Amino acid sequence: MNCNTDAELYSILETKGLIVFGVGNYFEQFCKQYPELVDKIVFCIDNNYQGELSLESGKSIYVYNPQYIKNIFNISEYVFLFCSSYALDMKQQVDEYLNIEYEYFEYPFCVTHPDKKIYKRIIAPLLMWQDEQQILESVNCNTWEEFLKKYKSNDISIIPRLVIVLTTKCSLRCKDCNELIGYYSHPKDLIKKKIIDSLEKLMKIIDIIPCCELIGGEPFLASIFDDVLSFLLEQTKVTRIEITTNGTIINKNLSIDNLKNPKVVIRLSDYGNEVNQGKFIEFMKNNDVNMEVLKDMMWVVPGGPEKRDRDTIELIKQYDRCQGGQICKCLWEDKLFGCVRAASLENLGYTMTNQYIEINDSTNLKMEVNNFLTLPYYEACNHCNLGLRDLEYIQPAIQL
Ligand code: SF4
Numbered sequence: 001m002n003c004n005t006d007a008e009l010y011s012i013l014e015t016k017g018l019i020v021f022g023v024g025n026y027f028e029q030f031c032k033q034y035p036e037l038v039d040k041i042v043f044c045i046d047n048n049y050q051g052e053l054s055l056e057s058g059k060s061i062y063v064y065n066p067q068y069i070k071n072i073f074n075i076s077e078y079v080f081l082f083c084s085s086y087a088l089d090m091k092q093q094v095d096e097y098l099n100i101e102y103e104y105f106e107y108p109f110c111v112t113h114p115d116k117k118i119y120k121r122i123i124a125p126l127l128m129w130q131d132e133q134q135i136l137e138s139v140n141c142n143t144w145e146e147f148l149k150k151y152k153s154n155d156i157s158i159i160p161r162l163v164i165v166l167t168t169k170c171s172l173r174c175k176d177c178n179e180l181i182g183y184y185s186h187p188k189d190l191i192k193k194k195i196i197d198s199l200e201k202l203m204k205i206i207d208i209i210p211c212c213e214l215i216g217g218e219p220f221l222a223s224i225f226d227d228v229l230s231f232l233l234e235q236t237k238v239t240r241i242e243i244t245t246n247g248t249i250i251n252k253n254l255s256i257d258n259l260k261n262p263k264v265v266i267r268l269s270d271y272g273n274e275v276n277q278g279k280f281i282e283f284m285k286n287n288d289v290n291m292e293v294l295k296d297m298m299w300v301v302p303g304g305p306e307k308r309d310r311d312t313i314e315l316i317k318q319y320d321r322c323q324g325g326q327i328c329k330c331l332w333e334d335k336l337f338g339c340v341r342a343a344s345l346e347n348l349g350y351t352m353t354n355q356y357i358e359i360n361d362s363t364n365l366k367m368e369v370n371n372f373l374t375l376p377y378y379e380a381c382n383h384c385n386l387g388l389r390d391l392e393y394i395q396p397a398i399q400l
Pocket residue numbers: 318319322323324325326338339340341342378380381382383384385386387388
């Protein structure tokens with residue numbers, strides 16, 4: 001790869017055409033940031049979208065299947081830009097098709113190799129909930145360079161999104177539950193004191209924690225639901241609280257005022273004919289609770305809890321690809337895990353190295369959190385199929 005800077009790409013594009021791989025969120029960001037480079041795009045390729053793509057600027061670009069690049073006669077006249085958090089996989093795919101040397105860049109630019117993990121694990125997820133200015137202001141920085149410097153010296157600490165497990169009780173028995181809830185023979189609520197004490201400790205050392213998510217099992221079955229939600233609503237560092245539910249439980253004992261708080265959003269996956277969610281949706285609508293119904297979602301098959309036989313290189317790639325590992329750091333009572341799956345594995349007796357931070361035992365929690373969030377790989381991925389290159393999709397919530 002060239003020196004991965006926008007200046008170098010500008011210079012190369014004086015004589016070459018640009019092929020962009022990936023037309024998702026990163027591409028949208030690229031088009032906004034570099035409108036003049038968009039004019040240099042000859043075409044785009046993408047694994048999930050093909051056809052004409054209209055950009056906000058009014059320009060249209062054609063998107064082909066990646067195999068299309070096999071037709072290019074003189075590859076030295078082009079430069080590739082990998083525009084996704086899956087840049088490693090994209091490069092591998094292009095290597096397979098071309099089998100010769102070629103020039104390429106990765107967007108975002110200017111992120112040197114050691115800082116890439118911080119970009120991927122901290123900055124990119126943060127940008128999902130806050131804009132650049134909000135983020136920089138909240139940690140008293142003027143530039144990203146300053147941000148990186150402070151982050152690396154542990155002056156600041158951030159968890160972009162924290163998933164808090166309330167209970168292992170659930171009203172459904174989904175065959176492909178990523179959290180392995182069907183494996184619990186004695187489902188129970190988690191211990192409220194441990195959760196609140198841990199959150200208090202985290203809130204003291206974390207500068208930004210824009211999004212928290214409450215989950216179960218089914219969170220509306222948890223007797224500790226209101227207490228944990230009330231605590232989160234008082235935290236100024238938390239600006240959005242998501243409640244992920246299967247939409248089967250209407251718990252009339254819960255505080256509707258808490259649910260109606262503008263910080264709260266209920267996220268409900270539409271399970272089609274598998275589950276009747278009509279009454280739940282009606283109840284929340286009648287009470288003016290903010291709700292997102294996620295339609296046409298497919299689930300990825302995570303597989304069972306048993307250990308696979310993957311080497312470290314594969315685990316690095318898997319952790320790099322997995323969105324859960326990126327935006328679902330998970331609090332299970334007094335332990336902070338890399339993802340929800342890992343937390344559940346531990347509680348089912350699958351213990352491994354680098355799995356969690358013990359919040360109460362930490363002597364330098366800030367540093368430990370920062371190191372933990374930028375681990376190169378995660379052992380738990382050896383017990384999970386999310387984050388594989390070739391994923392298997394199924395209808396959501398198929399029951400056991
Ligand atoms: S175990 Fe690894 S692949 Fe599975 S959800 Fe967690 S981070 Fe992703």
